[in-house]
Amino acid sequence: MCMRDRGHLLSAEFSKQLRKFCEREPFNKFTPRDVRRTFKTLAGAMGVSTEMRDRLQNHKRAGVSAKHYDRYDYIKEKREIISQWEEKLLSLG
Incomplete structure (x- = not known):
């Protein structure tokens, strides 16, 4: 791709x-937007915070602290959530 x-x-x-x-x-x-919306909704139902859902969808963070001081990449947390998401999808089939 x-x-x-x-x-x-x-x-x-x-x-x-x-x-x-x-x-x-x-x-x-269905469209890519449908995929994003579905993830955002179902991940919320799974208990994933709004902050982490936004980070996974690459939304920009507001505020000085988020923009300039928080340089942590959240990869560990993102991978954990993606693994949970994979389990959720596999359980549907």
């Missing part, structure tokens, strides 16, 4: 791949 300089997947490429997936699989049409 196509990547930007900062390592983020290009939205257009993700949308293209998602559209191809929906064409060959028996799914109702």
